[in-house]
Amino acid sequence: MKLFFRFLTFLLIFLVAAELTLHLKYDRTYPEALGPEFDEYMRTRFLDQIKETQPQFFLMGDSMLRDSIDQAGLRDLTGLTIEYADVPGSGSALWYLILKNNIALAPNTPQYLVIFFRDTMLTSANFRVDGKYLAMLDEYAGEDEALLLERAYIMPMPKLEQFMESYLPMYRTRDDLLELSGNNFKSFLPFKLLGCSVDCVDEALKSVFSADNFDILGLDMEVDAKENSLYDPIDMQFDHQVERSFLPEIIRLAHEKDMQLIMVRMKTTRHPTRADASKELLAYMDDLDAYLATNEIILMDYAFDERVLDEWFKDAVHIQRSDRMKFTEIFAQDLLYLLGANPGLPVDCPECKLKHATPQPE
Amino acid sequence: MSFTSLTFILFFIVTSVAHWLIRSRRWQNLLLLAASYVFVGYSSLEAVAILAAGTAVDALATGGMVSRPQNKKALLWVSLATNLGMLLVFKYFNFFAANVTGMLAGLGLETNTLTLKMALPLGISFYTLKKIAYVVVVYRGTLTPDGGWIDFALYVAFFPQFAAGPIDRPNHLLAQFSRTRTWHWENFFDAWQLLVTGVFKKLVIADTVANVVERIFLLEAPSIALLLVGGLGFTLQVLADFSAYTDLSRGVARLLGIESSPNFNAPYLAVSPSDFWNRWHMTLTAWLKEHIFFPLRRALARRELGRWRWLAWALPPLVTMLASGFWHGTGWTYILWGLYYGVLIVIYHALGLQPERWSAFTPKRALAWVVMFGLTVFGWLIFRAPSLKWLGDILTGSPWLYGRADLVACLSSLSVIGVYALPLLVYHLLDRWQFSHAWLRPLVHAASAALTIIYLNAAPQDFIYFQF
Numbered sequence: 092m093k094l095f096f097r098f099l100t101f102l103l104i105f106l107v108a109a110e111l112t113l114h115l116k117y118d119r120t121y122p123e124a125l126g127p128e129f130d131e132y133m134r135t136r137f138l139d140q141i142k143e144t145q146p147q148f149f150l151m152g153d154s155m156l157r158d159s160i161d162q163a164g165l166r167d168l169t170g171l172t173i174e175y176a177d178v179p180g181s182g183s184a185l186w187y188l189i190l191k192n193n194i195a196l197a198p199n200t201p202q203y204l205v206i207f208f209r210d211t212m213l214t215s216a217n218f219r220v221d222g223k224y225l226a227m228l229d230e231y232a233g234e235d236e237a238l239l240l241e242r243a244y245i246m247p248m249p250k251l252e253q254f255m256e257s258y259l260p261m262y263r264t265r266d267d268l269l270e271l272s273g274n275n276f277k278s279f280l281p282f283k284l285l286g287c288s289v290d291c292v293d294e295a296l297k298s299v300f301s302a303d304n305f306d307i308l309g310l311d312m313e314v315d316a317k318e319n320s321l322y323d324p325i326d327m328q329f330d331h332q333v334e335r336s337f338l339p340e341i342i343r344l345a346h347e348k349d350m351q352l353i354m355v356r357m358k359t360t361r362h363p364t365r366a367d368a369s370k371e372l373l374a375y376m377d378d379l380d381a382y383l384a385t386n387e388i389i390l391m392d393y394a395f396d397e398r399v400l401d402e403w404f405k406d407a408v409h410i411q412r413s414d415r416m417k418f419t420e421i422f423a424q425d426l427l428y429l430l431g432a433n434p435g436l437p438v439d440c441p442e443c444k445l446k447h448a449t450p451q452p453e
Numbered sequence: 454m455s456f457t458s459l460t461f462i463l464f465f466i467v468t469s470v471a472h473w474l475i476r477s478r479r480w481q482n483l484l485l486l487a488a489s490y491v492f493v494g495y496s497s498l499e500a501v502a503i504l505a506a507g508t509a510v511d512a513l514a515t516g517g518m519v520s521r522p523q524n525k526k527a528l529l530w531v532s533l534a535t536n537l538g539m540l541l542v543f544k545y546f547n548f549f550a551a552n553v554t555g556m557l558a559g560l561g562l563e564t565n566t567l568t569l570k571m572a573l574p575l576g577i578s579f580y581t582l583k584k585i586a587y588v589v590v591v592y593r594g595t596l597t598p599d600g601g602w603i604d605f606a607l608y609v610a611f612f613p614q615f616a617a618g619p620i621d622r623p624n625h626l627l628a629q630f631s632r633t634r635t636w637h638w639e640n641f642f643d644a645w646q647l648l649v650t651g652v653f654k655k656l657v658i659a660d661t662v663a664n665v666v667e668r669i670f671l672l673e674a675p676s677i678a679l680l681l682v683g684g685l686g687f688t689l690q691v692l693a694d695f696s697a698y699t700d701l702s703r704g705v706a707r708l709l710g711i712e713s714s715p716n717f718n719a720p721y722l723a724v725s726p727s728d729f730w731n732r733w734h735m736t737l738t739a740w741l742k743e744h745i746f747f748p749l750r751r752a753l754a755r756r757e758l759g760r761w762r763w764l765a766w767a768l769p770p771l772v773t774m775l776a777s778g779f780w781h782g783t784g785w786t787y788i789l790w791g792l793y794y795g796v797l798i799v800i801y802h803a804l805g806l807q808p809e810r811w812s813a814f815t816p817k818r819a820l821a822w823v824v825m826f827g828l829t830v831f832g833w834l835i836f837r838a839p840s841l842k843w844l845g846d847i848l849t850g851s852p853w854l855y856g857r858a859d860l861v862a863c864l865s866s867l868s869v870i871g872v873y874a875l876p877l878l879v880y881h882l883l884d885r886w887q888f889s890h891a892w893l894r895p896l897v898h899a900a901s902a903a904l905t906i907i908y909l910n911a912a913p914q915d916f917i918y919f920q921f
Binding site: 092097 | 459638641642645646649668671672673674679855857858859860861862864865866867868869871872873891892894895896898899900902903906907908909
């Protein structure tokens with residue numbers, strides 16, 4: 092018993108010492124507001140892009156989009172003016188920010204906003220929002236992002252964690268502390284023996300552990316494992332997730348700016364056919380499809396499309412470079428068919444190649 | 454449901470409060486059994502069905518052994534066939550199917566691989582061994598199943614041990630289930646140190662080092678130096694991870710008034726392969742010895758082997774370690790890893806090397822430790838390698854170093870591994886030399902708990918031994 096009370100006393104001393112030290116270092120007041128703080132700087136890369144080229148189509152997605160679509164190829168095949176926000180490591184939170192703080196601010200918004208996603212990404216608000224992803228979000232976030240904070244950080248946070256975030260400085264500042272200690276640890280021997288500082292170590296690690304050096308099969312398993320959170324039982328409950336996600340706001344913003352939304356559901360080799368997908372995921376897909384239809388959003392569905400072959404993929408979600416053009420051709424064909432089959436859709440494209448469009452096989 | 458998740462903490466609080474409010478042994482056991490099935494059902498309902506079916510077969514078999522002793526041998530075989538059959542189907546079917554298809558393809562016969570589309574049922578490797586142990590002791594007559602099916606089903610499914618052991622002996626656990634448990638504060642005072650240490654080892658050490666290790670083993674062709682650093686990192690990761698799980702499992706069981714067996718005794722201080730296995734995953738080693746090693750050695754010793762008599766001492770460790778490798782996973786890396794230890798034990802035996810009997814703190818023993826530690830790291834390299842081909846290609850084709858960037862990556866990874874190895878060393882010293890300073894142990898635990906706060910939600914990973 093004595094041992095335990097001594098432990099508690101020491102723990103209390105550590106926590107108070109940490110509180111004081113971190114309070115002095117970071118000059119914080121408690122309770123703190125929940126969620127991360129964003130600086131006022133907001134990147135306008137895509138806004139500038141749209142202003143400059145005034146594209147008809149704007150394609151948005153993560154590295155899956157970058158690896159699936161040959162940008163120049165798609166422009167050539169369709170004759171459409173297209174711009175891209177293919178940000179590796181992005182998720183619905185970042186897509187929402189790019190739409191709100193870049194695309195929607197353009198004087199002439201694109202006629203079509205095309206979002207490439209897979210499985211539950213559109214309604215998983217807290218997918219890719221922590222750690223290194225937070226820095227990416229900060230680039231496109233303004234100072235006041237109430238919806239982002241609420242949906243990506245506060246809503247998924249259990250009450251206990253909310254308390255710790257508000258009152259425990261060690262927990263609150265853990266990312267900073269981990270980065271600081273991580274930098275010291277990883278550069279200890281390189282600095283002592285080779286005079287290599289943190290930047291030098293980062294450079295070396297980047298070169299040794301670059302994507303080109305990874306074993307494809309292992310990387311596939313790694314990618315698969317990192318995406319497990321998309322398939323948590325709760326993430327596959329569409330009705331529960333949709334109002335906690337950025338999807339309603341993405342739709343509202345698109346409607347407000349008269350942009351036609353097209354959602355492109357991509358294939359993953361995790362479940363290349365309907366028979367491979369879980370019944371929970373299939374039910375989720377049905378609910379999402381109905382929701383999109385209700386909101387007049389076009390869905391281009393490649394989730395189980397047999398034209399997209401498994402051997403094109405270099406891992407669970409990325410198409411290898413040599414086969415990228417094959418998917419681009421399929422996508423271009425479907426896009427043009429879609430536009431041709433829907434004459435009511437706003438297409439201001441006298442020179443685009445609609446006449447070459449062929450119907451999608453039944 | 455990981456022990457370090459909020460879901461488990463809530464589940465455990467509800468279960469333990471209800472458990473301590475109940476005053477009857479029978480209802481306490483029934484509650485723990487129900488909670489254990491909820492724990493298993495949280496991962497998948499199929500896993501519950503498989504567990505229940507397997508348990509029912511063994512309950513019937515052992516019941517039959519008592520009521521119809523003349524049939525007990527047949528019932529033993531029925532039980533063994535069911536247990537091993539289920540393990541073969543759910544764990545090894547796809548491995549065998551893929552290898553048979555590969556072999557047939559090699560002979561020019563094209564066949565479609567028939568695969569079982571089902572995840573490995575949680576804990577199947579662990580509870581199968583527990584069930585076999587139970588059936589065997591009932592068969593031998595050293596235990597009578599008078600606790601009834603609830604106690605037996607609880608022994609099999611007891612949630613603190615379900616996912617990754619310890620593989621406690623039936624007599625040890627069932628004796629505790631046969632008593633009404635009343636709350637004593639000693640339960641808590643015994644448990645908290647295990648819980649604090651377990652969480653720290655998992656979240657701070659194992660999960661952080663995992664990031665360093667994983668990226669090395671993901672490389673297509675790392676240099677040999679980087680591979681060895683990866684092996685060293687995994688040596689630390691696997692101990693921190695598995696011993697963390699055991700600490701948490703034992704701590705959680707203790708809070709329910711149950712004493713679980715320890716699984717580790719400073720395994721990296723081993724000076725010979727058999728010494729290593731007497732210190733690493735001790736409950737598995739005990740099971741393997743009792744059910745494979747000794748029966749095989751006895752059977753061989755009884756035979757007249759003539760010039761083949763060396764088989765009597767060489768075969769048991771080889772078969773036992775091969776079974777251990779096979780039990781650990783469905784891949785040639787695991788099988789080779791098991792065989793590797795079998796061969797090492799045979800070599801040490803053939804050379805008459807028993808360094809564990811040499812006096813401590815001598816240069817000879819220190820050398821034996823260095824050699825054994827090197828062999829252990831190499832063993833973990835085999836275990837962790839994505840494939841044998843990958844490992845073979847690197848050992849035969851990769852250079853020692855690619856250049857300065859590679860050297861920096863090696864040193865950087867080594868720094869991180871070294872830093873995170875230090876707390877394990879401190880824990881070991883605390884355990885080995887019971888320091889007279891009564892403040893030192895709580896001080897270390899308090900520092901661990903405070904540090905853990907920083908690592909919460911940093912990079913949660915599943916416990917490595919869950920996959921087995």
